[in-house]
Amino acid sequence: MKKLTTKVMHSYFPNKNDIKTEIINLSAILNLPKSTEEFMSDIHGEYNAFSHIFRNGSGNIAQKINDRFNGELTDKQKKELAFLIYYPSEMVTRKKRQLDNLDELRKWYERNFYLVIELLKVVSRKYTRSKVRKALAEDFIYITEELLYTNEKDINKDEYYNQIIENLIDLSIADDFIVETSHSIQRLVVDRLHIIGDIYDRGPHPDYIVDKLSSLSQVDVQWGNHDILWLGGASGSPLCICNLIRISARYNNLSIIEDSYGINLRHLSMFADKNYTPNPAFESKSDGQTVISSELEQTNKIQQAIAIMQFKLEGRAINRRPEFGMEDRKLLDKMNEDFSQITIDGETYPITNGCFQTIDKNNPYELTAEEQEIMDGLVKSFTTSNKLRKHMDFLIEKGSMYLKNNDNLLIHGCVPVNNQGEFESLVIDGKKYAGKELFEFLEDNLRASYQEPECVNDLATDLMWYLWTGSLSPLFGKRAMKTFERYFIDNKDIQKEHKNPYYKLRHEEWFIDKILTEFGLDSDKGHVINGHTPVKKGHSPIMANGKMFVIDGGMSKPYQKTTGIGGYTLLSNSYGFQLVTHEPFTTRDDAIKNLSDIVSTKKVVAQVDHRMKVADTDIGSQLKEEIKELKEVLDQY
Incomplete structure (x- = not known):
């Protein structure tokens, strides 16, 4: 007889009646209505809004x-x-x-x-x-x-x-x-909750969100680019650590690092205080909260210090990994002697709000001795934080680069393609990785890096950073990240980050059919569910003749001016899909006092021909297999 499923193997059936009872039970379950699934994306630490939804x-x-x-x-x-x-x-x-x-x-x-x-x-x-x-x-x-x-x-x-x-x-x-x-x-x-990436960064309490998700029995996470920074931090990536500290400072949220995860930033703070002065390019986005001016000033200086360390370490990683194709992102050596100008692609631009006092012009990508000491201490703190490790263990256990679920493909960002819609390849050690294989290669390396946090400059750990910023990263989806340009060059054209052609092509049904086929899904029944890119006012989150749903609608407060709403969520039940639009969340106290809900509209966006049962789902397929094997066991009695 063929090998039985784990569930059947581990079940104890002392007699034929027990097997028959189990067959009857599983067959009955197949005829129950399909349960409700809920999809959220881009929560970005907004615990109160997430909790209410x-x-x-x-x-x-x-x-x-x-x-x-x-x-x-x-x-x-x-x-x-x-x-x-x-x-x-x-x-x-x-x-x-x-x-x-x-x-x-x-x-x-x-x-x-x-x-x-x-x-x-x-x-x-x-x-x-x-x-x-x-x-x-x-x-x-x-x-x-x-x-x-x-x-x-x-x-x-x-x-x-x-x-x-x-x-x-x-x-x-x-x-x-x-x-x-x-x-x-x-x-x-709601029977199952799907998080389509970006639990972390910007908002104040991603830790609360992970605690809540950890209490649920039916939940999965498709990693977002911001989640990768925290996974990378716990994996010992200095570059991921620099980026997440810089972003936390940018959004005036260093408390998530210090108070929530117990990581001491005192050495970095003292170094920043000694070497930097307040700089208008590094003002925090306070999001209307009342903040003591001295705290903002110190956060400003910390942001400068960690940004310069980031740019130095990026140059070293680019030299170490020519296969990443990021030579054009080495910019510190493109400035003139007094750091007043920079030349990029033959064009010279003035530097504004520079803060390059710790850079050696003859060796711009080397950390100073104190910067190296700070970085070593931060790596140790991030990789030994028990609470951070616990939360990242949850993301590793429940997370993935993509998920196939009930004929749907769940991905945070994109599938990198060229203008013709052909899958683009990342070449590592002479081997090409594209489409589904690219996702799986990157996930394998992410898991390997997480298991060995003591290795800080190996390929697997460098790929964690590449997932954040690389041109062929499915989680980034742009040709280059222009952090340096946004800080120091007052020119909108050079600051612009160009998206992968995927984001234009995903409006086309033929293209979504191609994506679904690549991942082994039925293009006649399937959908792609995306987050990552906020849907602007006046634009539809439903694309490709109803085969593509983009559900980043602005749960993150900084995006609500762009989206005009407080977020989208998606529901899938036995009748099909409903897109739910949410108004911006104010406060928990206000919601309770005024009984103010934030659901503004529900719209049916995909309706099935017949009411779906458990038999029509992935779980149904598993149950059918178990019933088949139980019948085989029954025949042996």
Whole structure:
């Protein structure tokens, strides 16, 4: 007999009836409706906005409340119930302050027990009892199941169920029950969450986001270019460390490094204070937050110091890796003696806001002795931070360069191509890597580098940096990163970063069909789901005759002026795809106080001919294989 799947091999079937029962169970699951998947991208540390969207299931909870209680609750009551599910602890506390009368409070509890249980019934219909049980709070499994699987028309059990509710109140566990049941609803309303890259940078709390994601059983991450910097930092890449510190300083968010991950920047700060003065080119983007001017000044100087170290180390990496084809990004040796001008491609430009006092004109890419000492210390700190390692372990375990899921291709950035749509090749050690093979080669090296953080200048670690900035990086998607030019050359033309032709061609159906075929997907049924590039006002996130979805809509606050919204999310359920548009999130307190949700519109963007079942999904294919093998085992009895 052929080799059995791991699940079948590890199952224990003492007799034929046990095998038959399992076959019946798996066959029944195949006929359940396909569960709901949610897609998010480019969260960029905006934990509060992410948390709210997660809590409301991209508007799914409000929709199910409306469907179930339409005609039974007023619009205001529906909204209050929605926010009770989103923020149960806060809403219960708020209601207890409002209702001084104990009889009124008791009636409120009784009413909302009924509402949350009814909503739990709605969101659990797609699942087996076993799966629902796993989503319930352990302390309340018995009580919840008794209430969940009752028929309200069964008058013989009225007193029994009423007594359960009375005891919840009298034993002072009513609050906990409502809170835990609300969390169960949140877990069940969306079965699987896909993050299409860029959890990190810009916003204040990517660490909170990773903590939340780590608590979910069904989640995957397609790495984004900003995530790579942090993976690279934990892997010991000096260049990734320089870039992520510089960006954190740029967005006035060094606290993520120091406070969240316990990495000491004191030596760097003292060095910056000694060697640099405030420079207008390095002003932080404070995003409207109140910041002490002395802190901004120090952050400005740190940003200068780490940027110069970055440019030096980049030159050394480019010399070390000629196969990267980045010779044109060595710019420190293109300046004149007094660093007042630079010559690029035969054109000479004046330098503005220069800060090159630690550069030796005769050896521009060498770190000073103190810079080297700082860099060595930073590498050690990043590679030994327990919390950072824990978070990056999660990204390694749940992450990938791409994911094929239910006929869809999930990638953060692009598939590098030329103007004709032919796959471009990265040549390493004489071997060409293009298309799907390029993604897999880069992922293999990323994982290898992460496993050996003590190796800081090997090919695998240098490829981590290449993923951030290389012209054929699927996560970058541009011909060159113009960080130096944006800081020091006041010329918009030379600052411009030219995108890979992929971003123009992805509007064409034939091109998306080619991409899907390259990755082994059915071009008639499949879609490509992208993040990375914010969709500007007036532009559609739906391209290539509905085969391409771009869901970076501006969850990151700096992009909201460009996008005009607070982000897109995508839902896939048994009926097809819905694109959800979100308004900008203000604050958690404001949302709760004013019951202000941020879902503005839901639009059906792809509808299936028949309602999809589990049998139509990747999991369904696995279950069919297991059923086939179980039948083979049954034949041997």
